[in-house]
Amino acid sequence: MPHAPEKRSNAPVFWLLFGAGGTLSALFGVGLILVTGFLAPQGIGISADALSYENALAFTQNGLGKAVIWAVISLFFWHAAERFYLTLKDMHVFSDTGRRLLTYGVAAVVTVATAGLLLAIGFNQTM
Amino acid sequence: MSERRPYVRPMPRDWWAHRPFRHYTIRELSGVTIAIYAAVLLSGLVALLRGPEAWDAWRGWLASPASLVLHGALLIAMLWHVRTWFQILPKTMPKLILGGTPVPQRTITLVGTSVAVICSSALVAFVLWRPF
Amino acid sequence: MEHIEADILILGAGGAGLRAAIAAAEAAPGLSIALVSKVYPMRSHTVAAEGGSAGVLKDTDSLQAHFDDTVSGGDWLCEQDVVEFFVEHCTPEMIQLEHWGCPWSRKPDGDIAVRRFGGMKIARTWFAADRTGFHILHTLFQTAMKYPSIKRLDEFFCTDLLVDDGRAQGAVLLSLSTGEFTAVTARAVIIATGGAGRVYPQNTNGGIVTGDGMALAFRHGVPLRDLEFMQYHPTCMPGSGVLFTEGARGEGGFLRNKDGYRYLQDYGLGPALPEPRNKFMELGPRDRLSQAFWHEERKGRTVETPHGAAVLLDLTHLGRDKIIERLPQIYDLAKDYMGVDAAEQPIPVRPAVHYTMGGILVDGRTAAPLPGLYAAGECSSVGIHGANRLGSNSLAELSVFGRVAGEQAAAFAQGSSNGDTGRLLDQARAAESRALALLNRQGKGERHTALRDEMTAAMERGCGIYRLGDETQQTCDTLADLKKRYADVTLDDHNRVWNTDWTTAIELGFQLDVAEAIAYSALDRKESRGAHQRLDGYENRDDERYLAHSLAHYRDGAAPEITYAPVTITKSTPGQRAYGEAGVKLEEAKHKHD
Amino acid sequence: MTERADKTIELRVLRYNPEADEKPHHQSFTVPYTSDMSVLQGLQWIKDTVDGSLTYRWSCRMAICGSCGMMINAEPKLACHTLLRDLAPGPVTVEPLNHFPIERDLVVTVDDFVKKIESVTPWLIPKHPKPVSEGPYNQTPAQLAAYENFSACINCMLCYAACPQYGENPKFIGPAAMAILQRYDGDSRDGGSALRIDAVHGEDGVWGCTAVGACSDVCPKAVDPMHAVNQNKMNTALDYFLRFLKKRDAK
Ligand SMILES: Cc1cc2nc3c(=O)[nH]c(=O)nc-3n(C[C@H](O)[C@H](O)[C@H](O)COP(=O)(O)OP(=O)(O)OC[C@H]3O[C@@H](n4cnc5c(N)ncnc54)[C@H](O)[C@@H]3O)c2cc1C
Ligand code: SF4
Ligand code: F3S
Numbered sequence A: 001m002p003h004a005p006e007k008r009s010n011a012p013v014f015w016l017l018f019g020a021g022g023t024l025s026a027l028f029g030v031g032l033i034l035v036t037g038f039l040a041p042q043g044i045g046i047s048a049d050a051l052s053y054e055n056a057l058a059f060t061q062n063g064l065g066k067a068v069i070w071a072v073i074s075l076f077f078w079h080a081a082e083r084f085y086l087t088l089k090d091m092h093v094f095s096d097t098g099r100r101l102l103t104y105g106v107a108a109v110v111t112v113a114t115a116g117l118l119l120a121i122g123f124n125q126t127m
Numbered sequence B: 001m002s003e004r005r006p007y008v009r010p011m012p013r014d015w016w017a018h019r020p021f022r023h024y025t026i027r028e029l030s031g032v033t034i035a036i037y038a039a040v041l042l043s044g045l046v047a048l049l050r051g052p053e054a055w056d057a058w059r060g061w062l063a064s065p066a067s068l069v070l071h072g073a074l075l076i077a078m079l080w081h082v083r084t085w086f087q088i089l090p091k092t093m094p095k096l097i098l099g100g101t102p103v104p105q106r107t108i109t110l111v112g113t114s115v116a117v118i119c120s121s122a123l124v125a126f127v128l129w130r131p132f
Numbered sequence C: 001m002e003h004i005e006a007d008i009l010i011l012g013a014g015g016a017g018l019r020a021a022i023a024a025a026e027a028a029p030g031l032s033i034a035l036v037s038k039v040y041p042m043r044s045h046t047v048a049a050e051g052g053s054a055g056v057l058k059d060t061d062s063l064q065a066h067f068d069d070t071v072s073g074g075d076w077l078c079e080q081d082v083v084e085f086f087v088e089h090c091t092p093e094m095i096q097l098e099h100w101g102c103p104w105s106r107k108p109d110g111d112i113a114v115r116r117f118g119g120m121k122i123a124r125t126w127f128a129a130d131r132t133g134f135h136i137l138h139t140l141f142q143t144a145m146k147y148p149s150i151k152r153l154d155e156f157f158c159t160d161l162l163v164d165d166g167r168a169q170g171a172v173l174l175s176l177s178t179g180e181f182t183a184v185t186a187r188a189v190i191i192a193t194g195g196a197g198r199v200y201p202q203n204t205n206g207g208i209v210t211g212d213g214m215a216l217a218f219r220h221g222v223p224l225r226d227l228e229f230m231q232y233h234p235t236c237m238p239g240s241g242v243l244f245t246e247g248a249r250g251e252g253g254f255l256r257n258k259d260g261y262r263y264l265q266d267y268g269l270g271p272a273l274p275e276p277r278n279k280f281m282e283l284g285p286r287d288r289l290s291q292a293f294w295h296e297e298r299k300g301r302t303v304e305t306p307h308g309a310a311v312l313l314d315l316t317h318l319g320r321d322k323i324i325e326r327l328p329q330i331y332d333l334a335k336d337y338m339g340v341d342a343a344e345q346p347i348p349v350r351p352a353v354h355y356t357m358g359g360i361l362v363d364g365r366t367a368a369p370l371p372g373l374y375a376a377g378e379c380s381s382v383g384i385h386g387a388n389r390l391g392s393n394s395l396a397e398l399s400v401f402g403r404v405a406g407e408q409a410a411a412f413a414q415g416s417s418n419g420d421t422g423r424l425l426d427q428a429r430a431a432e433s434r435a436l437a438l439l440n441r442q443g444k445g446e447r448h449t450a451l452r453d454e455m456t457a458a459m460e461r462g463c464g465i466y467r468l469g470d471e472t473q474q475t476c477d478t479l480a481d482l483k484k485r486y487a488d489v490t491l492d493d494h495n496r497v498w499n500t501d502w503t504t505a506i507e508l509g510f511q512l513d514v515a516e517a518i519a520y521s522a523l524d525r526k527e528s529r530g531a532h533q534r535l536d537g538y539e540n541r542d543d544e545r546y547l548a549h550s551l552a553h554y555r556d557g558a559a560p561e562i563t564y565a566p567v568t569i570t571k572s573t574p575g576q577r578a579y580g581e582a583g584v585k586l587e588e589a590k591h592k593h594d
Numbered sequence D: 001m002t003e004r005a006d007k008t009i010e011l012r013v014l015r016y017n018p019e020a021d022e023k024p025h026h027q028s029f030t031v032p033y034t035s036d037m038s039v040l041q042g043l044q045w046i047k048d049t050v051d052g053s054l055t056y057r058w059s060c061r062m063a064i065c066g067s068c069g070m071m072i073n074a075e076p077k078l079a080c081h082t083l084l085r086d087l088a089p090g091p092v093t094v095e096p097l098n099h100f101p102i103e104r105d106l107v108v109t110v111d112d113f114v115k116k117i118e119s120v121t122p123w124l125i126p127k128h129p130k131p132v133s134e135g136p137y138n139q140t141p142a143q144l145a146a147y148e149n150f151s152a153c154i155n156c157m158l159c160y161a162a163c164p165q166y167g168e169n170p171k172f173i174g175p176a177a178m179a180i181l182q183r184y185d186g187d188s189r190d191g192g193s194a195l196r197i198d199a200v201h202g203e204d205g206v207w208g209c210t211a212v213g214a215c216s217d218v219c220p221k222a223v224d225p226m227h228a229v230n231q232n233k234m235n236t237a238l239d240y241f242l243r244f245l246k247k248r249d250a251k
């Protein structure tokens, strides 16, 4: 006696973004933190001007660079959003709408904002 | 009439804070730290847009002890994430059958973790050896 | 009282009951089927069967060979025409289970694998790892969910049958969760309630195996056939009775007495070879091994455990690696329950009651002499086990005859009309009052649990591995006394909801009736055959007088009457059973003749 | 022949009689035990000799029928497979399985769990139907291994008692039902997965699980229900996006 199918959940959208962010961070997160948090700022193994304004701008104006930055920032947020959403639910904090706004909402805003920033920074002419 | 009267026990609201779920809750919260790290990057992007001074200020902050402490914490959380992520990986993928027997989940975890070590090391190596 | 009208009522949802329900639903989709079980179906004791289920598969095997093994294993007390039907249908039934998803173990090429099993000369036992019964039961349970006409009544305990107009027409059920009664009326009734092993103190059976259906049919005039044949399994855990599979001996385990001596060589099973060999020593048949234990115990050569005498199952010479690799279950059982490391120490074991060969008298197509009543599975005596069941024939039996019962009942239901509901409900109310009288009886009478312990002890003593006339007589007397005292037991628990004090007391009533049938049948059979062995002047098989089925007839307030009925013989004339060296000689002699 | 039980242990059992008690309460029993006695045998000793009204389910006492799940010292366990000697010196708390309504004493409501199993279409829907006369399907040991552990579920419900998400939301399909679903989906003979996915693609289906993993930790039969639930998140997610393509295919 199969029962009537339930309403399909939209969770797959969030779950796939969560998974993508989780995988990306698991694979490269440690390396990224080492580079941007320790090596570059402390100048360990990297010349001091590697992080100069010009270099950073060049990287960010590069199409590939933009894609990397956008993926890292937004997917990391989507990953955190899913987990934080569930933890808030476990902890019975806020209403469900409140939780969604605080987590998925923020991730969505960050995704759009990052894209906006990257567009505002412009493209490298030579590339 | 039936005397049946099933008794429903309330679910403690703070179950997540107790054994054996503490481990799970910490794992989930490690996800939040990943967003914190992304927020640091995002603030760099904002600084970049605002111009060289803002950028240099941001760089200065990155080199500060406060930032070091923060990144130290983020690194620990990230390592925890790597560990738990690959512990769950074999549970989210279909069973791998090689040579007639299922590949042990421990092997999949090990392989996944190794790939992560390689990826992150490659990233660091690339940055270190790239002629800037 | 609630009233449910169904076309077919099935009591019992173990392997046999579920198979019957599916067969009825397929044969006649229009009929409504009420499937009743006192536990959720997947808790039924079919779940515990480990070894496997028989069905001729190999090219080197034949239906004739399966027939011969079954009939000689049963010491020629089998209905041979029924055995012929049975062996023909085993394999198709195993394939049917396969089509429903049963995860049979496979050969590397993906074909079905079969294994050897005690008493079967050729490997023909289908198995699903070491959980065959579990997989069969769950496959049937889940497949049964597919049929909308099967209405399950889970955790409904049957207290009586409804018989009117000379026909079985329903049953009275007690809902465990509410303590309220329900009458189910139906045009055909199938009993599939399993065995009765729990009338013994030490047994491999689950707590629910209390012979309820046998007693119900018995009380309504249906004879119980061949009940004196109770199979003991030689290697069980003292106390709980949990089974150590034959595998332990198949891999080369030894049985030793308290002096470390491999005593089986003293009982015609020798010589004591160092390597396992089929039909020799530890790989002799279950009944012979159990009998040897009995002698060792009376000679004082057994070891004492907190749960009585035991012998030692010694695996230490196999080495830890082999034990853990080949016998993980046995290793774990010994370690978890008994705290015995089988690689270092021998495991204390003893025989325990395992299987009820006899049961409700039915013909070769599962019909009882009472019209409208059918029976299948361990509760029935369809005639294939004779005096001794072969391992792996009972799972096959419940598939083959469960199906037959379903189809027969469907046909009967289609060809008959509804009974007189008013009279049936009156009967049901009377049954309800009887059950309530027990519930509400006040005062400080005896506890039924004390009576149960006396009953099981008496059964072990007088109807055990060996039966001595005077001891069996004592058992009969004890049972009569217990039945008197049973009439006055009082309960600790007078509530309606989930009162298992009440239901186990009702079960004890069933058990006492079945125990009496066993004891009187054993007392009356003055010969030794299969699982029925005597040492009081009737040590030999007596085909002259006892190549016959015993039939126990219920008599209210008196001991059952025992009569005999002829055995159907078609192809195989009674021969001899022998094992060890003697068995080899017998085989050689037979081949010279051929 | 009598048992020599010289040691004793205290069992603190949660009692509830709907006909008399407003709510459950603990009752202590001092139980003599031998080293091979299980918690179930301890309860049986109480029922047989001290208080016949103590209520619990049991049958096989060999960890295969799945009847005797209960919380023993706050962990979901099979009473017949938990030895008193391992819990000494006690006291031992014995309570009905968490998250299920209590019918009486240690007996909980099972109906809803069975309905969940029924809801996943738990029978084989042959990919290539054929009559019995054509013999068994072929299935290699590797194909068998793909679903074998999921077919080992004894329906003991320990995993539901361990899963906090089931505790929060009794409508959640839960671990064992998903293991049974995957048992058929993963079977090389079966072709019914489309049907089953429809039963579990909702919020109370696979998405009710947050990968806590306690289900697999407590499972006495190494079924790994966590795996069954979570691998179906991927299946369901793919189905979510590919269903439109599939519908077109079907036409
Ligand atoms: C440990 C063990 C190992 C075994 N191994 C093998 C093996 O390897 N091969 C083999 O062929 N055989 C084996 N057997 C034997 C075989 O398992 C049984 O004979 C068979 O499973 C019995 O099935 P059944 O359907 O007749 O009864 P069961 O499975 O016992 O089912 C009985 C059903 O009746 C119901 N019932 C009983 N009384 C009532 C009542 N009053 N009201 C309502 N419902 C009631 C029960 O709830 C249950 O659903 C083994 C047996 C044991 C104990
Ligand atoms: S998955 Fe494991 S714990 Fe859950 S019901 Fe099945 S056997 Fe029990
Ligand atoms: S414990 Fe529950 S949340 Fe998921 S992984 Fe198991 S079902």
Ligand code: FES
Residues within 6 Å of the ligand: D058, D059, D060, D061, D062, D063, D064, D065, D066, D067, D068, D069, D078, D079, D080, D081
């Ligand atoms: S009594 Fe069967 S699982 Fe414990």
